[in-house]
Amino acid sequence: MVKSTFESSTSSSDDAGAIFEEKPAHEAPLAKRAWDSFRRNPNFHITQKGQVGANGQVFDVESAAQNTAESPLARKLKGRHLQMIAIGGSIGTGLFVGSGKALQQGGPASLLIAFSLIGGMLFCTVQALGEMAVLLPVAGSFSAYSTRFLDPAWGFAMGWNYAVQWLIVLPLEIVAAAITIEYWDSPISPAVWVTIFLLGIISINLVGVRGYGEAEFVFSIIKVIAVIGFIILGIILNVGGGSNTEYLGGRYWDTPGAFANGFKGLCSVFVIAAFAFAGTELVGLAAAETSNPRKSLPTAVKQVFWRICLFYIVSLTLVGLLVPYTDPRLIGQSSSDAKASPFVIAIKNAGIIGLDSVMNVVIMISVLSVGNSAVYGSSRTLAALAEQGQAPKFLAYIDRKGRPLKAIGVAAAFGFLAYVAASNKETDVFTWLQALSGLSSIFTWGSICLAHIRFRRAWAVQGHSLNELAFRSQAGVLGSWMGFIFNVLVLIAQFWTGFAPIKPPYGPPRSGTLARLRSFFQAYLAAPVVLACYVGYKFIYRTPIMRCKDMDLKTGLRDLNLAELLADEELEKASWPKWKKAYKFLC
Numbered sequence: 001m002v003k004s005t006f007e008s009s010t011s012s013s014d015d016a017g018a019i020f021e022e023k024p025a026h027e028a029p030l031a032k033r034a035w036d037s038f039r040r041n042p043n044f045h046i047t048q049k050g051q052v053g054a055n056g057q058v059f060d061v062e063s064a065a066q067n068t069a070e071s072p073l074a075r076k077l078k079g080r081h082l083q084m085i086a087i088g089g090s091i092g093t094g095l096f097v098g099s100g101k102a103l104q105q106g107g108p109a110s111l112l113i114a115f116s117l118i119g120g121m122l123f124c125t126v127q128a129l130g131e132m133a134v135l136l137p138v139a140g141s142f143s144a145y146s147t148r149f150l151d152p153a154w155g156f157a158m159g160w161n162y163a164v165q166w167l168i169v170l171p172l173e174i175v176a177a178a179i180t181i182e183y184w185d186s187p188i189s190p191a192v193w194v195t196i197f198l199l200g201i202i203s204i205n206l207v208g209v210r211g212y213g214e215a216e217f218v219f220s221i222i223k224v225i226a227v228i229g230f231i232i233l234g235i236i237l238n239v240g241g242g243s244n245t246e247y248l249g250g251r252y253w254d255t256p257g258a259f260a261n262g263f264k265g266l267c268s269v270f271v272i273a274a275f276a277f278a279g280t281e282l283v284g285l286a287a288a289e290t291s292n293p294r295k296s297l298p299t300a301v302k303q304v305f306w307r308i309c310l311f312y313i314v315s316l317t318l319v320g321l322l323v324p325y326t327d328p329r330l331i332g333q334s335s336s337d338a339k340a341s342p343f344v345i346a347i348k349n350a351g352i353i354g355l356d357s358v359m360n361v362v363i364m365i366s367v368l369s370v371g372n373s374a375v376y377g378s379s380r381t382l383a384a385l386a387e388q389g390q391a392p393k394f395l396a397y398i399d400r401k402g403r404p405l406k407a408i409g410v411a412a413a414f415g416f417l418a419y420v421a422a423s424n425k426e427t428d429v430f431t432w433l434q435a436l437s438g439l440s441s442i443f444t445w446g447s448i449c450l451a452h453i454r455f456r457r458a459w460a461v462q463g464h465s466l467n468e469l470a471f472r473s474q475a476g477v478l479g480s481w482m483g484f485i486f487n488v489l490v491l492i493a494q495f496w497t498g499f500a501p502i503k504p505p506y507g508p509p510r511s512g513t514l515a516r517l518r519s520f521f522q523a524y525l526a527a528p529v530v531l532a533c534y535v536g537y538k539f540i541y542r543t544p545i546m547r548c549k550d551m552d553l554k555t556g557l558r559d560l561n562l563a564e565l566l567a568d569e570e571l572e573k574a575s576w577p578k579w580k581k582a583y584k585f586l587c
Contacts, residue, residue: 082300084220085213085283091223091311092370093176094276096363099316100323100342102276104330105502106269108320109258114269115276115316119308121486122277124479125445128452129284130301134471137297138556142284142444144384145451148552149458151545152390153538158447159385161530165278165440166378167410168433171417173371174198175430178418180364183339184357194418197368202412205375208401212376219369226362227311230343233350234318242350252324260325261502267493268502271438271523274490276312278441279373280304281448298471315343322346331504375415379407390537431522439494439526446487449480456480458548491527498523 102111129142138144143162147155178193186193204215240247259265283300319342323330329345341363347356383404386396397406420429456477459469466472473479498520537543573581 080217082283082296084217085300091220091227091307092173092279092366093363094272094278095227095312095315096343096359096366097341098272098276099319100330100340100345102269102272103319103323103325103342104327105261105272106265107256107258107260107325108253110260110266110269111316111320112313114266114273115312117486118270118273118277118490119312121483122280122445123305123308124473124475124483125448126280126283126301126304127473127475128480128483129281129448130297131469131471131473132452132455133284134297135469136556138384142281142448142451143381144388145455146447147388147390149451149454149546150447151538152543153534153541154447155388156385156390156537157530157533158444159381159388159390160533161440161526162444163378163381163385165437165444166374166381167414168437170201170371170374170378170411170415171420172430172434173367173374174201174415174418175420177364177367177371180360180367183360191419197371198412198415198418201368201371201375201415202408204372205379205408205411206403208403209376212372215372216369219365219372222362222365223369224311226359227315230359231310231314231318233355234315234322234346237346237350238318238321242352248321250321252321256324256326264497264500264502268497270490271494271497274442275438279370279377281441281444282373282377284448302474319343319346322349371415375408375411378411378414379404382407382410432525435522435525436529437526438523439491439530442487442490442494443526443530446484446491449484449487452480453477453484454546454548454551455553458551458553461548462551462553464553494523 099111102114106114132145136145143155143159145155146158174194174197175190177197178190181188181190181193204211236242238248261268283297283304323342323345327345330340330342341359344356344359344363347359382391382395383398385391386393386407395404395407395410397404399405417429417433452473459466475482499516501519501523
């Protein structure tokens with residue numbers, strides 16, 4: 001047994017008491033209370049790495065599990081916060097702008113097929129994540145599950161992969177928000193807007209997890225209302241209800257056609273769809289800061305199904321009916337150019353004055369929402385990695401309000417890369433930054449599915465039954481296998497489209513060895529980086545692939561009298577009418 005070293009509870013309590021010795025907290029001046037809130041949480045500790053094996057130090061799985069389970073992150077997120085994070089948390093430029101590129105490269109049929117299949121895969125993934133997060137709501141969530149159920153080296157690679165993804169997304173989204181302002185031909189320098197947006201996002205995250213939850217609640221409501229409004233408007237415009245439109249029906253599916261660029265076009269849309277759904281897994285990361293994950297998390301993960309169906313599939317069906325894939329406006333200057341949004345183009349085609357500007361405001365809010373999530377996701381992942389001994393220890397600093405303060409500072413520092421927007425090297429810098437994070441979500445989702453498969457196997461090997469699970473994935477292990485295999489197929493599709501990209505509709509084709517290599521690494525740079533992290537950590541620490549009988553299924557287990565809870569729930573369900581039973585099954 002590895003002996004862990006802790007600060008004694010006496011010294012911790014003495015330190016805590018010393019701070020409030022002169023005056024009780026409730027009587028202290030507001031300025032002093034605000035200052036004291038930034039001090040280290042006195043209950044926090046870092047367990048030192050242990051000695052495992054006969055020759056030197058290796059990664060201590062037991063200590064890592066203990067630290068992520070006992071993280072002093074504040075549990076202040078409510079059910080409504082989780083539900084809105086699940087429904088609208090990751091709706092951003094991927095849907096509003098990226099769908100234009102997907103429509104142009106694959107056509108309306110490929111758009112629907114790819115988004116539907118990726119959406120189905122994500123439903124299975126989030127269900128698997130929900131099952132593990134309800135039972136083990138630990139800091140770091142999926143990277144911690146990879147460490148515990150797969151291999152600590154793979155957990156290290158996945159944790160840094162996910163942290164770097166969000167660290168890079170923050171400046172990208174801030175620049176995207178500044179670009180949306182250019183829709184109105186603003187004379188103000190982009191650097192001014194970058195400053196305003198960056199300070200706003202940092203301020204929200206410094207308020208604490210409750211501030212993040214409330215901000216996402218408001219942002220998500222705005223996005224949800226906008227998408228529902230577009231769906232209603234899109235139906236009216238398609239049947240000729242607009243002042244400047246005639247009946248369209250399925251005209252654009254016939255001419256110019258349902259598919260563009262054949263099978264390669266479909267494969268390219270898979271990658272764009274995966275980017276559009278990035279952030280869906282944040283629900284699992286937030287479980288460690290939820291007051292009652294047993295009650296709120298299952299409802300939140302079920303909401304993902306409705307988000308996929310309503311906000312993606314229905315709205316993109318209408319986009320394919322209202323905008324032909326040959327429309328030259330779909331070729332934007334960047335992945336964040338609101339002028340290339342098929343939603344904005346559809347409204348402009350209808351001749352509705354002013355509504356395109358309203359849609360552009362929604363796109364800007366969506367971009368800022370994703371930037372807000374970027375600080376939250378990267379800071380929590382960095383803090384969890386530090387608690388597991390897989391990142392510098394200073395990142396594990398958590399203050400008395402449950403904020404991973406130094407990790408938030410690192411995330412904010414990356415945000416200053418957004419000032420590149422004011423230089424002439426903006427395109428090159430952000431193309432390669434985006435290449436680093438391009439495949440991050442695919443690796444994360446595949447790891448979640450594989451961790452769930454291994455978790456279920458270990459659960460059975462160690463003598464547990466499925467009836468002991470507080471929440472059971474509706475897709476089951478079969479769904480996790482489907483999700484894992486589909487993620488592998490998307491990686492293969494990205495390899496192909498990266499090495500042999502689709503010919504651009506305008507301008508010269510990409511030819512020559514150098515151009516092909518550039519295109520490939522822009523699409524696939526994340527893969528060798530992840531593999532280098534895994535192999536390097538594996539070589540240094542000689543980490544074992546976790547065996548089912550050795551997996552830790554107890555540390556971090558939320559204390560629940562499960563048998564009594566389930567009995568009470570079954571008794572309550574028995575009194576429900578059929579419509580409510582069906583609703584609760586789906587939602």
